[in-house]
Amino acid sequence: MPDPGPSTQQPGPPVPAARFGAPALADALAPVHVPAEAAVGGGRVLPGRPVRPFGSAPAAEAPAPAPVTPPTGTDVGAHSADALLRILRGPSGLGTVGLHWTRGEEPPAAPEPAAPAAIRPIPGLYHHPVPEPDPVRVEELSRRVKAWAVDEVQAFPPEWEDRFDGFSVSRYMVACHPDAPTVDHLMLAARLMVAENVVDDAYCEDGATQPDVGGRLLLAHTALDPVHTTKEYQSAWEESLSSDAARRCYASAMEYFTRSASPSQADRFRHDMARLHLGYLAEAAWDETEYVPEVWEYLAMRQFNNFRPCPTITDTVGGYELPADLHALPAMQRVIALAGNATTLSNDLYSYMKELRSPGKHLNLPVVIAEKEGLSDKEAYLKAVEVHNDLMHEFEAESAALAAACPDPRVARFLKGVATWVDGNHYWHASNTYRYTLPDFW
Ligand SMILES: CC(C)=CCC/C(C)=C(\C)COP(=O)(O)OP(=O)(O)O
Numbered sequence: 001m002p003d004p005g006p007s008t009q010q011p012g013p014p015v016p017a018a019r020f021g022a023p024a025l026a027d028a029l030a031p032v033h034v035p036a037e038a039a040v041g042g043g044r045v046l047p048g049r050p051v052r053p054f055g056s057a058p059a060a061e062a063p064a065p066a067p068v069t070p071p072t073g074t075d076v077g078a079h080s081a082d083a084l085l086r087i088l089r090g091p092s093g094l095g096t097v098g099l100h101w102t103r104g105e106e107p108p109a110a111p112e113p114a115a116p117a118a119i120r121p122i123p124g125l126y127h128h129p130v131p132e133p134d135p136v137r138v139e140e141l142s143r144r145v146k147a148w149a150v151d152e153v154q155a156f157p158p159e160w161e162d163r164f165d166g167f168s169v170s171r172y173m174v175a176c177h178p179d180a181p182t183v184d185h186l187m188l189a190a191r192l193m194v195a196e197n198v199v200d201d202a203y204c205e206d207g208a209t210q211p212d213v214g215g216r217l218l219l220a221h222t223a224l225d226p227v228h229t230t231k232e233y234q235s236a237w238e239e240s241l242s243s244d245a246a247r248r249c250y251a252s253a254m255e256y257f258t259r260s261a262s263p264s265q266a267d268r269f270r271h272d273m274a275r276l277h278l279g280y281l282a283e284a285a286w287d288e289t290e291y292v293p294e295v296w297e298y299l300a301m302r303q304f305n306n307f308r309p310c311p312t313i314t315d316t317v318g319g320y321e322l323p324a325d326l327h328a329l330p331a332m333q334r335v336i337a338l339a340g341n342a343t344t345l346s347n348d349l350y351s352y353m354k355e356l357r358s359p360g361k362h363l364n365l366p367v368v369i370a371e372k373e374g375l376s377d378k379e380a381y382l383k384a385v386e387v388h389n390d391l392m393h394e395f396e397a398e399s400a401a402l403a404a405a406c407p408d409p410r411v412a413r414f415l416k417g418v419a420t421w422v423d424g425n426h427y428w429h430a431s432n433t434y435r436y437t438l439p440d441f442w
């Protein structure tokens with residue numbers, strides 16, 4: 001690794017390496033000076049130090065889960081089934097052919113098809129199965145996103161390659177965005193997904209939370225939302241964008257994204273990322289003060305520390321635009337929030353065992369319910385499943401109502417894209433047995 005050189009980071013308390021039980025991580029968090037000419041940009045190799053990517057060690061030490069066939073979706077009938085099915089089928093009528101899930105490119109001849117991933121859904125968790133992601137796309141996206149992570153932004157060191165591969169970002173993104181016209185479009189989502197996880201892992205996760213996490217997050221946020229200042233200070237900010245893996249990933253992924261997105265789509269994404277960072281700050285503050293929130297307070301925090309920035313780029317990745325005034329509709333905002341909350345609570349349930357093994361008390365919905373409502377671990381987990389399911393039903397009912405009230409094909413396509421993202425996110429969690437194992441509650 002290159003010599004880190006002098007720091008460009010704001011002054012702050014020293015990193016307490018012992019706290020993390022992983023000196024490599026504390027070391028990785030140290031800022032790195034990079035000359036101005038190496039400032040972020042597509043195609044350049046950026047020096048710097050890695051962060052521990054993609055969560056804690058693989059779940060290999062836990063017993064391997066038994067793969068089962070995914071159940072079919074349930075309960076739709078109780079929740080505006082007709083309208084929902086119309087959304088999922090997509091728009092119909094004259095002039096809507098181009099709005100369906102088709103691709104702008106013919107896939108090349110298929111290689112040996114990869115074996116379908118084993119799925120292990122949480123019993124009783126309301127979800128919809130998805131078709132197996134196109135293996136040709138998964139392969140191509142995997143090659144390209146890894147090349148970006150390794151060669152362009154140095155997101156992780158070679159010894160963590162297995163963890164990066166185990167994250168399976170390409171299978172994740174192909175499952176979530178089946179309507180992406182090209183692999184270039186999928187790359188927009190894949191780079192951002194990698195970057196978001198690098199920032200979370202480097203600054204916030206598993207005992208890695210830094211006392212100066214607020215400053216770090218704000219400076220990382222400027223890689224998405226640029227600083228406009230005087231000439232004297234502008235170059236110092238530009239240099240800072242290369243100074244750690246988190247900022248290199250954000251800056252590069254955002255540069256690609258803004259080349260494809262409209263100004264209003266890019267601004268929507270910045271707003272969603274500001275929400276995310278606000279959620280990280282609350283989580284970090286509660287971790288620091290060892291505060292266990294009320295269940296409703298936890299749910300409020302998790303609405304911000306949330307997958308929301310992922311489904312809300314579905315139109316950019318799909319190569320079309322939901323106009324800002326339709327995105328801003330209160331009913332659309334409610335649908336987006338419900339979808340984000342359901343997907344994020346699904347993460348709380350799938351990552352429950354991983355988070356139990358992590359250092360300190362890792363808050364998630366089952367843990368907070370158990371503590372605040374005096375329930376056993378199993379009772380709390382099963383109650384959290386019900387909270388998730390209620391949110392999913394509400395999401396689907398509100399989505400169907402909005403589609404009926406606002407018969408604009410772009411609204412229908414966006415709602416379908418969000419619903420597809422929700423399903424793809426579930427698929428990825430249920431199939432990622434490298435990362436997640438289930439508790440023994442059934
Ligand atoms: C991809 C993205 C926008 C992530 C934002 C926040 C985030 C990492 C999650 C919502 C996932 O939750 P968590 O941090 O608990 O992830 P793991 O359980 O460690 O997989």
Ligand SMILES: [Mg+2]
Nearest residue numbers: 347348351355
């Ligand atoms: Mg989690």
